[in-house]
Amino acid sequence: MTAAKLRAYRIAAAGALAYTVPVILWGAFVRISGSGAGCGQHWPTCRGEIVPLAPSTATVIEFTHRVTSGLCLPIVIALALAARAVFPAHHPARRAAWWGVFFMVLEAAVGAGLVLLEYVAGDTSPARAYWMAGHLLNTYLLTGAQLLALWWALGRDIPGRPIPEGSAFARGRVIAAVRAAPPSLRAFIVVGALALCVVSMTGAVTALGDTLFPLATEASLQERITGGSGAHIFERLRIVHPALAMVTAFGLIVAPWGVLPDRQRRNALVLACAAGAQVVAGIANVALSAPGWMQLVHLDFALTVWLAFVWASVEAVHDAACAASPDPGAPSARRDGTASL
Numbered sequence: 531m532t533a534a535k536l537r538a539y540r541i542a543a544a545g546a547l548a549y550t551v552p553v554i555l556w557g558a559f560v561r562i563s564g565s566g567a568g569c570g571q572h573w574p575t576c577r578g579e580i581v582p583l584a585p586s587t588a589t590v591i592e593f594t595h596r597v598t599s600g601l602c603l604p605i606v607i608a609l610a611l612a613a614r615a616v617f618p619a620h621h622p623a624r625r626a627a628w629w630g631v632f633f634m635v636l637e638a639a640v641g642a643g644l645v646l647l648e649y650v651a652g653d654t655s656p657a658r659a660y661w662m663a664g665h666l667l668n669t670y671l672l673t674g675a676q677l678l679a680l681w682w683a684l685g686r687d688i689p690g691r692p693i694p695e696g697s698a699f700a701r702g703r704v705i706a707a708v709r710a711a712p713p714s715l716r717a718f719i720v721v722g723a724l725a726l727c728v729v730s731m732t733g734a735v736t737a738l739g740d741t742l743f744p745l746a747t748e749a750s751l752q753e754r755i756t757g758g759s760g761a762h763i764f765e766r767l768r769i770v771h772p773a774l775a776m777v778t779a780f781g782l783i784v785a786p787w788g789v790l791p792d793r794q795r796r797n798a799l800v801l802a803c804a805a806g807a808q809v810v811a812g813i814a815n816v817a818l819s820a821p822g823w824m825q826l827v828h829l830d831f832a833l834t835v836w837l838a839f840v841w842a843s844v845e846a847v848h849d850a851a852c853a854a855s856p857d858p859g860a861p862s863a864r865r866d867g868t869a870s871l
Contacts, residue, residue, distance in 0.1 A: 536616060542608075543676070547673065547680060554829075569589060623683045626675050627679040629679075640661065640664060640668060659738060666730050673837060704844075739762070743761075786798035789846075800842070801835070801838045804835045
């Protein structure tokens with residue numbers, strides 16, 4: 531492995547994640563604009579055509595999403611193959627890159643299912659809510675895997691405290707590495723990850739309700755939160771997401787300072803600021819009756835909080851693994867695949 535190849539892989543991994551996020555946001559715009567049925571009940575073709583002729587605005591929006599999201603799969607496959615060429619066997623960057631491929635395929639399958647089952651446009655069936663929640667959950671797992679594919683290539687060992695050879699962390703076994711972390715850190719990661727995933731799923735349902743049952747600007751606070759009497763189930767569930775989000779945000783703002791290692795104060799600050807900004811965005815979204823542009827800002831902040839949490843968590847587990855090294859002079863399993871003596 532040469533330094534040039536490693537540098538090229540890092541740029542490619544960062545680029546893949548940077549490309550995926552706007553594609554996700556455009557997918558949300560498809561829902562917001564009611565363009566999910568722009569290609570009809572056809573997949574992967576659009577209205578039975580490879581390239582639609584004389585398309586409507588909805589068709590252009592949906593077809594654009596299909597093209598841009600379709601490019602994501604070859605990008606993550608190319609990244610996984612690059613990781614295989616750059617890093618040695620069993621390197622965690624290779625494992626994370628292939629997980630990225632898995633979740634990207636699953637993302638495409640969920641998207642296809644939404645179209646083929648006609649859970650798009652004005653459909654108000656409860657089943658659509660389950661699919662939308664699962665869609666956003668998979669999006670979190672996908673972007674998390676992409677971030678780890680980049681993180682493990684950066685080589686950020688603590689000087690004098692190498693990662694023990696053969697440890698779960700050195701082999702990229704995330705769950706086992708978290709289980710080996712100190713109890714307080716382990717609880718923070720497990721509870722935080724579950725809370726963020728649940729909040730994202732309820733947020734997907736709330737956003738769906740905001741699209742299907744838009745709020746009037748003169749709506750009362752009760753109508754904004756619960757939908758009022760005789761409201762659809764999507765409207766009545768509006769209270770669930772902000773309630774869970776506020777509790778989760780409070781935990782992400784306060785807990786990192788007492789749990790993350792001292793070396794991770796910057797990560798704690800970034801995570802706390804991202805969570806605080808997300809709360810402000812959520813309040814603004816409710817106050818403004820959830821306009822489309824604010825929904826996109828809200829989703830963007832949600833992804834930022836998630837990625838900040840994943841980054842802070844893996845850095846903290848990394849530090850814990852380094853601290854567990856019995857011999858500071860032993861060879862380390864550096865994340866870039868080289869040995870540190």
